Amino acid sequence: MATEETDHEDGVQSIDPDDVDTEDILGSAIERREDPALVSGEAEYTDDIQKPEMTHMAMVRSQYAHAEIEEVDTSAAEEMDGVVAVYTADDLDVPGNLPVGWLLDSLEQVNHPILAGDRVRYQGDAVAIVVAEERYQAHDAADAVDVEYERLDAVAHPGEALDDDAPVIHEEAGSNQAFDWEIGDQEATKQAFEEAETTVSLDLHNQLLIPNAIEPRATVADYHPRTDELELDMTSQNPHVHRLLMSGVIDHPEHKLSIRAPEVGGGFGSKIHHYADEALTALAAKDLERPVKWTATRTETYITDAQGRGHETTGEMALDEDGNITGLRVHTKANMGAYLSTFAPSIPTYLYATLLSGQYEIPTIYCTVEGAFTNVPPVDAYRGAGRPEASYVVERLVRQAAREVDMDPAEFRRQNFVPGDAFPYETPVAMAYDSGDYQKTLDRAKEMLNYEEFRERQEQAREDGRYLGVGLSAYIEACGIAPSELVGELGAQAGLWESSVVRFQPSGTVTVYVGTSGHGQGHDTTYAQIVADKLGVDYDDIEVEEGDTDEIPQGMGTYGSRSAAVGGGAIVESAEKVIEKGRKIAAHQLEADPEDVEFENGEYQVAGAPDRSVTIQDVAGASYLAHDIPDDMEPGLEATSFFDPENFVFPFGMHAAIVEVDPDTGEIEFEEYVAVDDVGNQINPKIVEGQIHGGIAQGIGQALYESAEYDDNAQLTTGSMQDYAVPKSSHIPEIKTASTVTESPHNPLGVKGVGEAGTIAAPQAVVNAVVDALEPFDVDHIDMPLTNERVWRAINENGGEH
Amino acid sequence: MTEQDITLTVNGTEHELSVEPRELLVHTLRDDMGYTGPNVGCETTMCGACTVQMDGDAVKACTVLAVQADGAEITTIEGLSDDGDHPLQESFQEEHGLQCGYCTPGMIMTAADYLEDKPDPDREEIREALEGNICRCTGYQNIVNAVESAAEKMHAEDAAADGGVIEEGGD
Amino acid sequence: MEFNGTATIEDASTEEVWLALSDPYMIKEALPGCAFIVEIEGDEEIEEAAERAPEEDPETLPEAEPEEIAERAFVEGSRYAARMQISVGSVKPKFDTMVTIDDREFPEMNASAEGESSNSSFEMSSGMELVETENDVDVEWWAEADVFGRVAQMGQRVINPVAKRVVGRFFDEIEAQLQEVSEESSGGLRSRISGLF
Amino acid sequence: MYPAQFDYEKAGSVSEAIDAISGHSDAELIAGGHSLLPTMKSGLAEPEMLVDIGDIDELHGIEHHDGHTHIGAMTRYADVAEDNTLWEEAPVVAETTEMIGDRQVRNRGTVGGNIAHADPASDLPGAVLAADATVHIAGPDGERSVEADDFFHGMYATDVGEDELVTGVQVPHEGTAGAYAKKPNPASGYALVGVAVRLTMDGDTVADARIGANGVMDHGTRLEPAEDAVEGQALSGDSIGAAGDAAGSSLDEYMVMEDQQASAEFRLQLLGAYTERALEAAGERAGVL
Known part of the structure; x- marks a missing residue:
C-alpha cells in the first residue's frame, strides 16, 4: 500500500469553499460551514432552549460517597416559593435500571437505580429531585431537602477495593470485583519470560480524569399527553442509542420518544452514556405535563459525568539478547466506579488489552484485567477509551526496555516495529491491523526534531547542569469498531454499523441524513465534502442532518473516532445507490443501455458520445416528476444504507516531545512537540489538524496537570476547575504536525479516524521525555500527572545526579 | 428579598427590568433577555465562556451580579458586529x-x-x-x-x- | 486529615492541666467560635440539649472552685452538644456537633466528634496525653478529621490551614488560661487539685 | 451553582457604606465581587446582606503625590497595572497587579477588595508588604491607617473591623527595583508561591530589601531572613542564592500551606527558587544584574 507524506509544519492553510471546484473538494481544507452560527452566538445549545411554561429541575445529591439513606425529609423544600414538585425514589415508579450495554462472561451486573432509595454509592447519586418555576428556586429547594445518612466506609482506588477487607459496595455482587478477564496466551508468555535474556517491569498508575466538556450536560423534556409524545433536547453524542435505552428505562414506547441533540458543546465520551439525570428530567416532564429543563452545574458534572482511565497496572516486557521484544505480560486493576456505565465493561478489556501489541511485533502477550467497583463516579469512555491506557503501558515499557538493553529508544522501536510488508498483521491479542508504515512516521518525526543533533545538544546541556529530554510515542489506535457480528461475539449489546439516507430534492439539491451525531468535529462540512465529491453536486447544494431521531431513521452516534470511517462509509454507500438508480433513469432518458452510461462529475454520459449527457440534478427532477422513468421503477431519488465495516481501522503515528526539566523546582518546559500522524485519507486536512491539536492538549493535560483526586472517604477533592487543572492556553506548547497517508482498505473512503489520536499519543511522549531528561538522576518512572512536586521528589529520591 | 429595578444597555438597546439581587448577569442576559451567546461553563470564574464586555472591558458575566451592572453598557457576542463579520x-x-x-x-x-x-x-x-x-x-x-x-x-x-x-x- | 502537636504549659502540674482540660466551660472558652457545650441527657437531640445552655458561663479556673469543676468534668462515655461557628472570612458555617468522650483516664483522654451544617459535615477523633516534664506539662495531642459535602468539595484549599489554625488557637488559649492558673496556684489551689486525684 | 438570597444596597459614599454595615451582624461589602461571589455561588457563604461599594467615587482612582501614590480601594487591578508612574516608582505593585488572575478578573477585581479579603494565595498581600504600603481604613469612629506589616492577621483575616472598610492603599515611592515572581497553581491561577521584592539600591549595593511572600503561610508574610541575606550586599548570584536558601528559614513548616499541588516541604523549596527569581528580576530591572 502506498504511503504519501504531507508536510505542514507551519500548519494547514484553510480555503474558502467557494474557491474550490467540486471535483477537488474531497481532501480540501475548506472552512467549516458550522462556524458562522457558532461565532455569532446564533447556535442553539440545550440550555439556550426556552419553552412556554417551562420548569427547572435540580438534584439533591449525596453528601457522602457511601452511605445508607435513613430518611429523606422533603417537607421544607415542598413549602418553598415556586416549587412545583419534589420526588424521591419512593415517589417515582421507575420501571427500569440503567442498563449496561456491553457484557463479559464474568461480569457482575448490579442494579443501578436512577434515584437512590436505600443506599448511595458515590457522591453523584441523586436522592431526590426538585422541580420549580425558576432555576434559582429549584436549587434553593434542593438545598432544603434534608437527608439523614448512616455513613459507610468508602473506597476510591481499584487496588484497595479488591482487597479482602474493603467495604463491599454492592452486596448482591458479594465483593467489589466487577469482572475478571483475560486475553492472550498465558503459557506461551510465561515461557517467553522464562527464556528471556532481560526483562523489565513497571508499575503504572493511569489516573482518573474528568472529561470536562465545557458545556455541562443538560436536558429539556417536553411531554404532549394527548399524543403521548415525549420530546427531549439533550447533550447527546448518540441520540438514537439514548432513545433506545431510555425507552426501556422509563418505559416509554420508543416510537413516541424523540431525542434531539441541538448544538453540543463538546463530549469527549462523556455524552455517550445513559445517565440517570436525563431520564429523571423526562419522567418529571411526563408526570407534570410541563416542560422541564435540567442543566448540570459544573460541580455536578464533576461528580456525575463518567470519568476516564483509572488503571493500576503492572507491565512486564521480555527481551532477547539482541533487544528484540519476546513477550509482554500485563495485569491491570481497572476502576469501574460505583456502577457499570453504558459501555464501561468494554473499555478496560476489548478497547484496551487488544491494543497492547502497539506498533510492535511481539510473539506472545498475556493480559489479565480485574474490574473493581469503587465509590467514585462510574468510569466509562473518555477520549481514547482504553487505547491511551494501552499505548501508555506499551510505550513506557519500550522506553524502559531500550534503556535496559542500552539502545537508543528510536532504534529500539525501529528494530521491533511490525515491518511495512507484514500487513494485514495479526497480533497475539486478537487484532488484525489493516495497514501501516511505522518506519515512515518515525523517520519523519526524527527529522522534524533534528533528533541526532538533539542528542548532542542534550549531552552538552547536561554538562552545563541543564536537563533536556526527548520522548517518543509510537501509538496505534483502533477505531471504527466493527463489524457488528464480531462485537456481538465480544459482548456488545448493540450493532456498530452506521446508517444514512442520501436524498435528492426535485430541484436538484441534496439532503444527507446520518446517524452519527457531531459535537464539534465539523461533520456538516466533511460529510458535505464527501457527498459533493461522490455526486458531483455543488457543495452549497448539500445539507447534512444529524442528531435528531425524528429526522434520521437510525444511528449509532459519534464516539471512538468512528464518524468518518463508519458514518462516512454509510454516506458513500447511499450516494452510490443513488447514482445507480440515477444511471437507470439517465439511460432511459438517453435511450442507452445503463451499462453504457458513465457517471462522472455529476453527469451521466453515454460512453463515447459526449453530447448525449444529462446532469444528476436533471435526473433527480425527472425521478420526482415520474412522467418518464423506467416502467419497473419507483419515483424519487434517494437511498438508505446501513454500513457495517469488515474490520476496525488502525490509525497510527509518532508523537515526540523535547522538554527541559528544572531540577530545582521540577518545572517542565516544552521545547518542541511534533506529531506525525497517519489517519488514512483526509477528508479535510484542516479539521484533521484541529482534532490532532485538541487531542494532544488533552493528552498533555493528563501527562502534566489533570487528575481526579479522592480522599480516604472517596470524596472528590478536585471538585471544581479551581482545583482540577484543565489546561489553559499557556500550558500547551506550539505543536508541529505532519502526516503520512496509508489508506485503510476497510471502508470506501480509505479513512482511519482521527478524533482520539492526539490523546492516545501525547501522555507517554511527555512522560518519556521527562524520564529521558532525568536519566542522570536514575529516574525510571514518575506517575502522571507529572506535577512539579512529583518530578522534584523523583530527582531527589536517588540522592541527586549519578 | 425584593427585586431591584435596573437598566442595562445590551448591544446598544436599553432595557429596564427587575431582578433579584442575587441574579448573576449571565443569567439575566440568557434567561431574562434571550442573549444566549454568553455560555455558562464552570461557575468558578475559570473558564470564561460567559465573557461579555461591560463598559468596553471583558468581564466574566458569571461573576457579576446583574444589580452591579445597573446602568452599564453590555456587549455580547451577538452585538460584536452587525453581520458576524468582526x-x-x-x-x-x-x-x-x-x-x-x-x-x-x-x-x-x-x-x-x-x-x-x-x-x-x-x-x-x-x-x-x-x-x-x-x-x-x-x-x-x-x-x-x-x-x-x-x-x-x-x-x-x-x-x-x-x-x-x-x-x-x-x- | 491528620494533625498532631505538643503544647507546653509552663510551671503547671499535670493535675492542674488535667482538670482544666476536663472542664467543658474551659474548653468552650478556648474553642474559637464555640457558642456552647452542654451535656446531652439520654436520647435527646442536640437542639434539645442546646436549650439548657446557660446564658452566662460559670467561672473557670483559677476563679472556680476545683471541686466544682471536678463535679462537671467530662465523664467517659458521656456525650456533649456543641455549636461551633468557624468563621473564615465570609465563609461562616455553623456546625451542630456531638462530642463523645470515648475514654478518659488520667493522664489520657480520647474524644470523637461529629458535626453537621446545612450542606457539609465533619467527623473527628482526637486524643491527648499529658506528660510531665521538669517544671512544665506537655500536652501531646493528635486529631484526625474528615470533612464531607460542600466544604470538602469546594473549600479544599481552606480546610487544612483553618483546621490547623483552630487547633492552634485552642491550645494557645488553653496555655494562656492555664498560665493564669499556675500563677495563681502557688499554694492552696494546687494542693486542692492534687487532692482530687 | 447559585447564590442564596440576600438584601442588596448600593452605597453612594463611604459613610453610607459604614452606616449600612454597622449593626448588621451578617452584612458583607462587595466591591468587584471576584472573591466573594465565587464563595457565595459555591454555597459556602450566605450573607444576609450585601453592601455594594463599587460606585463610591471617592474610593476610585490613583493619585500620585510627592513621595507616594494613593490607590483608591475600588481601583481595578487593570488600572493599577497600566499606571506608568507606579511602574516607575513602585514596580512591585504594578507588576503584581498585572499577574493577578486573568484579563477579565483584572477588569473587575479591586485593590481594596483583594486586601480586605486577604486570601493567603492571592498576589497582592506580598506586594503590599514588600512595598511597605499603608492601608487606610474608615469606620464609625473615623479614619485610621495601618502599616502593611500589621494588616494581615490570618486566612481571610485582617485588621479591618466588622464595621470598617478599606478606603485605599498608600504606596511609598521607594526602592524602585522591584519585581514579583509567581508559581501559579495550574488550576486556579492563585499563587502556590509568590514572592514580591522591593529593593532600595545604593549603587550596586542593596541598602534595603523588603520581601513579601504569598501562598506559603495562611497570610501574606515577610521573609526577613532573605531580606537580611541581601541587605548590605552587592546583588549577585551568591547573595541571591543565600537569600533563596534563607527564604523559608523562619517559617514554621507545620503551618505552611499544603494542597494537592504542593506539600509544605515542596512549597518551601519553591519559595527558595522563586525568591531567587524575584531578586534576579528586580536586579535586572534596577540594572545591576
Whole structure:
C-alpha cells in the first residue's frame, strides 16, 4: 500500500469553499460551514432552549460517597416559593435500571437505580429531585431537602477495593470485583519470560480524569399527553442509542420518544452514556405535563459525568539478547466506579488489552484485567477509551526496555516495529491491523526534531547542569469498531454499523441524513465534502442532518473516532445507490443501455458520445416528476444504507516531545512537540489538524496537570476547575504536525479516524521525555500527572545526579 | 428579598427590568433577555465562556451580579458586529479556531477587548491574554492563529483608514 | 486529615492541666467560635440539649472552685452538644456537633466528634496525653478529621490551614488560661487539685 | 451553582457604606465581587446582606503625590497595572497587579477588595508588604491607617473591623527595583508561591530589601531572613542564592500551606527558587544584574 507524506509544519492553510471546484473538494481544507452560527452566538445549545411554561429541575445529591439513606425529609423544600414538585425514589415508579450495554462472561451486573432509595454509592447519586418555576428556586429547594445518612466506609482506588477487607459496595455482587478477564496466551508468555535474556517491569498508575466538556450536560423534556409524545433536547453524542435505552428505562414506547441533540458543546465520551439525570428530567416532564429543563452545574458534572482511565497496572516486557521484544505480560486493576456505565465493561478489556501489541511485533502477550467497583463516579469512555491506557503501558515499557538493553529508544522501536510488508498483521491479542508504515512516521518525526543533533545538544546541556529530554510515542489506535457480528461475539449489546439516507430534492439539491451525531468535529462540512465529491453536486447544494431521531431513521452516534470511517462509509454507500438508480433513469432518458452510461462529475454520459449527457440534478427532477422513468421503477431519488465495516481501522503515528526539566523546582518546559500522524485519507486536512491539536492538549493535560483526586472517604477533592487543572492556553506548547497517508482498505473512503489520536499519543511522549531528561538522576518512572512536586521528589529520591 | 429595578444597555438597546439581587448577569442576559451567546461553563470564574464586555472591558458575566451592572453598557457576542463579520469572527473561521463553539463567544469577546489595548501582540502574549478562557477542543494553537491573524487584519484596516500606510511594530 | 502537636504549659502540674482540660466551660472558652457545650441527657437531640445552655458561663479556673469543676468534668462515655461557628472570612458555617468522650483516664483522654451544617459535615477523633516534664506539662495531642459535602468539595484549599489554625488557637488559649492558673496556684489551689486525684 | 438570597444596597459614599454595615451582624461589602461571589455561588457563604461599594467615587482612582501614590480601594487591578508612574516608582505593585488572575478578573477585581479579603494565595498581600504600603481604613469612629506589616492577621483575616472598610492603599515611592515572581497553581491561577521584592539600591549595593511572600503561610508574610541575606550586599548570584536558601528559614513548616499541588516541604523549596527569581528580576530591572 502506498504511503504519501504531507508536510505542514507551519500548519494547514484553510480555503474558502467557494474557491474550490467540486471535483477537488474531497481532501480540501475548506472552512467549516458550522462556524458562522457558532461565532455569532446564533447556535442553539440545550440550555439556550426556552419553552412556554417551562420548569427547572435540580438534584439533591449525596453528601457522602457511601452511605445508607435513613430518611429523606422533603417537607421544607415542598413549602418553598415556586416549587412545583419534589420526588424521591419512593415517589417515582421507575420501571427500569440503567442498563449496561456491553457484557463479559464474568461480569457482575448490579442494579443501578436512577434515584437512590436505600443506599448511595458515590457522591453523584441523586436522592431526590426538585422541580420549580425558576432555576434559582429549584436549587434553593434542593438545598432544603434534608437527608439523614448512616455513613459507610468508602473506597476510591481499584487496588484497595479488591482487597479482602474493603467495604463491599454492592452486596448482591458479594465483593467489589466487577469482572475478571483475560486475553492472550498465558503459557506461551510465561515461557517467553522464562527464556528471556532481560526483562523489565513497571508499575503504572493511569489516573482518573474528568472529561470536562465545557458545556455541562443538560436536558429539556417536553411531554404532549394527548399524543403521548415525549420530546427531549439533550447533550447527546448518540441520540438514537439514548432513545433506545431510555425507552426501556422509563418505559416509554420508543416510537413516541424523540431525542434531539441541538448544538453540543463538546463530549469527549462523556455524552455517550445513559445517565440517570436525563431520564429523571423526562419522567418529571411526563408526570407534570410541563416542560422541564435540567442543566448540570459544573460541580455536578464533576461528580456525575463518567470519568476516564483509572488503571493500576503492572507491565512486564521480555527481551532477547539482541533487544528484540519476546513477550509482554500485563495485569491491570481497572476502576469501574460505583456502577457499570453504558459501555464501561468494554473499555478496560476489548478497547484496551487488544491494543497492547502497539506498533510492535511481539510473539506472545498475556493480559489479565480485574474490574473493581469503587465509590467514585462510574468510569466509562473518555477520549481514547482504553487505547491511551494501552499505548501508555506499551510505550513506557519500550522506553524502559531500550534503556535496559542500552539502545537508543528510536532504534529500539525501529528494530521491533511490525515491518511495512507484514500487513494485514495479526497480533497475539486478537487484532488484525489493516495497514501501516511505522518506519515512515518515525523517520519523519526524527527529522522534524533534528533528533541526532538533539542528542548532542542534550549531552552538552547536561554538562552545563541543564536537563533536556526527548520522548517518543509510537501509538496505534483502533477505531471504527466493527463489524457488528464480531462485537456481538465480544459482548456488545448493540450493532456498530452506521446508517444514512442520501436524498435528492426535485430541484436538484441534496439532503444527507446520518446517524452519527457531531459535537464539534465539523461533520456538516466533511460529510458535505464527501457527498459533493461522490455526486458531483455543488457543495452549497448539500445539507447534512444529524442528531435528531425524528429526522434520521437510525444511528449509532459519534464516539471512538468512528464518524468518518463508519458514518462516512454509510454516506458513500447511499450516494452510490443513488447514482445507480440515477444511471437507470439517465439511460432511459438517453435511450442507452445503463451499462453504457458513465457517471462522472455529476453527469451521466453515454460512453463515447459526449453530447448525449444529462446532469444528476436533471435526473433527480425527472425521478420526482415520474412522467418518464423506467416502467419497473419507483419515483424519487434517494437511498438508505446501513454500513457495517469488515474490520476496525488502525490509525497510527509518532508523537515526540523535547522538554527541559528544572531540577530545582521540577518545572517542565516544552521545547518542541511534533506529531506525525497517519489517519488514512483526509477528508479535510484542516479539521484533521484541529482534532490532532485538541487531542494532544488533552493528552498533555493528563501527562502534566489533570487528575481526579479522592480522599480516604472517596470524596472528590478536585471538585471544581479551581482545583482540577484543565489546561489553559499557556500550558500547551506550539505543536508541529505532519502526516503520512496509508489508506485503510476497510471502508470506501480509505479513512482511519482521527478524533482520539492526539490523546492516545501525547501522555507517554511527555512522560518519556521527562524520564529521558532525568536519566542522570536514575529516574525510571514518575506517575502522571507529572506535577512539579512529583518530578522534584523523583530527582531527589536517588540522592541527586549519578 | 425584593427585586431591584435596573437598566442595562445590551448591544446598544436599553432595557429596564427587575431582578433579584442575587441574579448573576449571565443569567439575566440568557434567561431574562434571550442573549444566549454568553455560555455558562464552570461557575468558578475559570473558564470564561460567559465573557461579555461591560463598559468596553471583558468581564466574566458569571461573576457579576446583574444589580452591579445597573446602568452599564453590555456587549455580547451577538452585538460584536452587525453581520458576524468582526475580524475576529472571520479569523476564527478561517483558522479553525473553534470546534464545538461553546467557549468561542467568550474567547472572542476577551480577544476583542485585548486587541484594543494591544493591537500587535506576539503569540506568547496572546496565550497569556486568553488565560481566562478555557477551550477543551482546539488545543489553543488555532485560536492563537486566529487572534494573530485578526490583529493583522485590524491593523491593516486601521492603517487603510489612516491613509494606507502600515506602520511597523509599536504597541 | 491528620494533625498532631505538643503544647507546653509552663510551671503547671499535670493535675492542674488535667482538670482544666476536663472542664467543658474551659474548653468552650478556648474553642474559637464555640457558642456552647452542654451535656446531652439520654436520647435527646442536640437542639434539645442546646436549650439548657446557660446564658452566662460559670467561672473557670483559677476563679472556680476545683471541686466544682471536678463535679462537671467530662465523664467517659458521656456525650456533649456543641455549636461551633468557624468563621473564615465570609465563609461562616455553623456546625451542630456531638462530642463523645470515648475514654478518659488520667493522664489520657480520647474524644470523637461529629458535626453537621446545612450542606457539609465533619467527623473527628482526637486524643491527648499529658506528660510531665521538669517544671512544665506537655500536652501531646493528635486529631484526625474528615470533612464531607460542600466544604470538602469546594473549600479544599481552606480546610487544612483553618483546621490547623483552630487547633492552634485552642491550645494557645488553653496555655494562656492555664498560665493564669499556675500563677495563681502557688499554694492552696494546687494542693486542692492534687487532692482530687 | 447559585447564590442564596440576600438584601442588596448600593452605597453612594463611604459613610453610607459604614452606616449600612454597622449593626448588621451578617452584612458583607462587595466591591468587584471576584472573591466573594465565587464563595457565595459555591454555597459556602450566605450573607444576609450585601453592601455594594463599587460606585463610591471617592474610593476610585490613583493619585500620585510627592513621595507616594494613593490607590483608591475600588481601583481595578487593570488600572493599577497600566499606571506608568507606579511602574516607575513602585514596580512591585504594578507588576503584581498585572499577574493577578486573568484579563477579565483584572477588569473587575479591586485593590481594596483583594486586601480586605486577604486570601493567603492571592498576589497582592506580598506586594503590599514588600512595598511597605499603608492601608487606610474608615469606620464609625473615623479614619485610621495601618502599616502593611500589621494588616494581615490570618486566612481571610485582617485588621479591618466588622464595621470598617478599606478606603485605599498608600504606596511609598521607594526602592524602585522591584519585581514579583509567581508559581501559579495550574488550576486556579492563585499563587502556590509568590514572592514580591522591593529593593532600595545604593549603587550596586542593596541598602534595603523588603520581601513579601504569598501562598506559603495562611497570610501574606515577610521573609526577613532573605531580606537580611541581601541587605548590605552587592546583588549577585551568591547573595541571591543565600537569600533563596534563607527564604523559608523562619517559617514554621507545620503551618505552611499544603494542597494537592504542593506539600509544605515542596512549597518551601519553591519559595527558595522563586525568591531567587524575584531578586534576579528586580536586579535586572534596577540594572545591576
